Amino acid sequence: MGHGPAVKLGKDNASGYKTRLGIIMFIVYTLSYAVFVGINAVKPSLMQTIVAGQTLAVLYGFFLIVFALVLAVIYNRMCNAAEARLNR
Amino acid sequence: MIYAQSPLAIGLFITFVLFVLGLSFYLARRTTSAAGYYAAGGQIHWFTNGIAFAGDYLSAASFLGICGMIATAGYDGWMYSIGYLAGWMVALFLVAEPMKRLGKYTFTDALDSKFNSKGIQLMAAISTLAISVFYLIPQMVGAGVLVQPLLGMPHWVGVVIVGIVVTIIVATAGMASTTYVQFFKGALLLVFTTIVVVGVLTRGLTTQPDAGGRKAYHQFQNLQASVDESGTLSVPGYAPVANWQQTPYGKAGFVKLTKGDESSVWRVLQTPEGIELEEALTMTKLPDGTKLYNGADKHAGKFFPVGHIKELKVDGKAVAETGPVGPLAYLSALKDSTIVLWGKAYVKEGDVTTTVFYQKPTPGARMLRPGLKFKVDNATGTQKFNFISLMLALFCGTAALPHILIRYYTVPSQAAARKSTIVGIAAIGFFYVLTLFMGIGAMTNGVINLTDNNMSAPLLALSFGVVLFAIISSIAFSTVLGTVSGLIVASSGAIAHDLMDNFLGMKMTDKGKVLAGKISALVIGCIAIYLGIVFEGMNVSFLVGWAFAVAASANLPAILMILFWKKTTAQGVAASILVGLTSALGLILVSPDMWVRYGLLPQDAPISFNSPALISIPASFLALIIVSLLTQKSAVTEDAAETAGA
Known part of the structure; x- marks a missing residue:
């Protein structure tokens, strides 16, 4: 069978930790996305509310994009730390 | 005609093509193994891979489609x-590191x-091919659509050029050349869209868009009209129209006026002062297929580009222009202003159908x-x-697109897979x-072609001069090259690796596997060219939506359950892909949107929704769970047999 990675990978003791962390962060982001979709579906007029000089829709859209990057960076730092700690 | 053919655009595109072809032939000398061909040897740096992710993912649909949609429909x-x-x-x-850990060359791995399991190998390969073809057709048709107005060549020439170039890229060095094409395309796209957006913000907002003094915006007129007791509508300077409300135009809220030999269509508005007529634009399709734009050939230049602000306000005060502004101030001023968007109505007179585009002043906050x-x-x-359902498909589709997932095999480690995803x-x-500012920039700078809003981004660039237009146009071509090459690699892997090598068990040497991949790429390239030509003139952008819905329904449940549910069996995975694929496709084929494409009434469709994900994704999960639970015994037996044999 021709499966398995194309390059040889070392043992990763941090794998379990990273999986749990990924699930938690996935849930956090999914909830913020679900609230965004929910407001648009149930009360779209709320998205026209002006907050800090912008519509809520614009602010929430920027938030989802920036939040994605922030979570990604935090995830990477925590994974790096775990790999350094557990794969010595 | 709104477009201008640019020798500079042709020159830049040829330069880019020659560069990537040279690079492909150079890399081909180092691509002799199957790992090299299908996974670039697993040695691509994570940063390069991350930008290549962007180059792979940001297809013509993202670059041209989204900008066009924002330009005409705002936030949506x-x-x-x-x-x-x-x-x-x-x-x-959820997917990046496990995908790297578990797979070798393809998503099926x-x-x-x-x-x-033969069942998984077959179903996953079929799913990969179906998704890739749905994605491929709009890209190839898009290549033909781009080449017509920008380079002045026929549709088929664009399709053949892109098809041949992409096939050479893939057939020479496989994933290695594809990666670098996508890297350069992604980097160019980011740099030059940033330049366009900086230009938009520096120009600011104005009620009189003039492309920086290059081109005056057409001043849409309003006329005062009166109706006498007999129902005849009179407008100074135009021939009176008797019984105007009984005409097909009148019934749709418009009136057709004539002055000498020329006719024009106006929207009828009831105001406190009486009847006001507002200038509209028309596209008329004659029975022989000829199209008239505002009553004339498209080269006559009578069909004006549109997009302007009716009333511009800054801090509550009406102004004519803002001057250079920052991104937040730009959006804030827009929110307080009134923008003219455009509606569409159809008027049928015998065999002649006219599409009337009319102004819809819209509060910025609403837009x-x-x-x-x-x-x-x-x-x-x-x-x-x-x-x-649509938002669910967008959310779930990305992580299940085969041509995206195979990027995880090109990096050396799981950490590199993670980091490259973050760069992506x-x-x-x-x-x-940037798309938000580009779309709104097109919306307010008088550059939208109402008959094809996909050209909004290149036309916005044209408002900054022909050099930027030429660069953005050539990047639009390279966008097609990058995405199509990724799709052909994924498809050739599905055929040569999943079907020929694994499913059919054809014994091949390492060099034989590379040859099989290259021949598969050649065949798929020819099919792509054929499909691109066959689908000419058809609006096939909806097929990208199909690809996302099918990927989200057929692939994602299987990926997630394999990773997170220990009772998952091979039969369950195969059933999940089958149910996801068929339910998503089946629901799409009987949807109201498709009924319209069949020439039927949408209300006669068996179902009343268009996006299947909210049904097909749960159905796929359910199929996997039920079949896995029903086949637990065989899984346990297989495990025991494996243990005994070990």
């Missing part, structure tokens, strides 16, 4: 950007890693929230279902922020 177009980006969080948090394209205000249950998220997220 940007919802696609938000949904597409959110999908990358599924890829990063990861699904089949612990089963060695900067959802609801102009998606029916979310006072929506029925079906309309809400449609909207939620940063690049794609930044690009999607």
Whole structure:
């Protein structure tokens, strides 16, 4: 069978930790996305509310994009730390 | 005619093509193994891979489609950007590292890693091919569509050029050349869209868009009209129109006026002062297929580009222009202003059908929230279902696209897979922020071609001069090259590796596997050219939506359950892909949108929604769970046999 990675990978003791962390962060982001979709579906007029000089829709859209990057960076730092700690 | 053919654009595109072809032939000398061909030897740096992710993902649909949609429908177009980006969080948090750990060359490898199941190999390969073809057709048709107005060549020439170049890229060095083409394309796209957006912000907002003094904007006229007792409408300077309300135009809220030999269409508005007529634009299709733009050939230049602000306000005060502004001040001023968007109505006179484009002044705050394209205000249950289902497909589709997933095999480690995804998220997220400003820039700078809003981004660039237009146009071509090459690699892997090598068990040497991959790429390249020509003139952008819905339904449940549910069996995975694929496709084929494409009435369709994800994704999960639970015994037996044999 021709499966398995194309390059040889070392043992990763941090794998379990990273999986749990990924699930938690996935849930956090999914909830913020679900609230965004929910407001648009149930009360779209709320998205026209002006907050800090912008519509809520614009602010929430920027938030989802920036939040994605922030979570990604935090995830990477925590994974790096775990790999350094557990794969010595 | 709105477009200008640019020798500079042709020159830049040829330069880019020669560069990537040279690079491909150079890399081909180092691509002699199957690992080299299908996974670039697993040695691509994570940063390069991350930008290549952006180059792979940001297809013509993202670059041209979203900008065009924002230009004409405001925030609703940007919802696609938000949904597409959110999908990358599924890829990063759940899929990236396991995909790298489990797979070798194709997405099927990861699904089949612990089963060695013929069922999975077949179903996953079919799913890969179906998704890739759905994605491929709009890209190839897009190549032909781009080449016509920009380079003045026929549709088929564009399709053949792109098909041949991409096939050479893939057949020479496979994933290695594809990666670098996508890297350069992604980097160019980010740099030059940033330049366009800086130009938009520096120019600021104005009620008199003039492309920086290059081109005066057409001043749309309003006329005062009167109606006498007999119902005849009179306008100074125009021939009176008797019984105007009984004509097909009158019934649709318009009136057709004539002055000498020329006729024009106006929207009828009731005002306190009486009847006011507002200038509209028309596209008339004659029975022989000829199209007239505002009553004349498209080269006559009578069909004006549109997009302007009716009333511009800054801090509550009406102004003529803002001058250079920052991004937040730009959006804030827009929110307080009134923008002229454009509606569309159809008028039928015998065999002649006329599309009338009319002005729709819209408050900026209304445009900067959802609801102009998606029916979310006072929506029925079906309309809400449609909207939620679409947002679900965008969220779940990205992490299940085979041509994206194979990028995980090109990096040396799981950490590199993770880091490259983060670079991809940063690049794609930044690009999607730029799409908002590019779309709105087109909306307010008088550059929209109402008959084809996909050209909004290149035409916005044209308003800054022919050099930027030429660069953006050549990048649009390279966008097609990057995405299509990724699709052909994924498809050739599905045929040569999944079907020939694994499913059919054809014994091949390492060099034989490379040869099989190259021949497969050649065949798929020819098929892509054929499909691109056959589908000429058809609006096939909806097929990208199919690809996302099918990927989300057929692939994602299988990927997630293999990773997170220990009772998953091979039969369960195969059943999940089958149910996801057939239910998503089946629901799409009987949807109201498809009924319209069949020439039938949408209300006669068997179902009332268009987006299948909210049904097909749960159905796929359910199929996997039920079949896995029903086949637990055989899984246990297989495990025991493996243990005994070990």
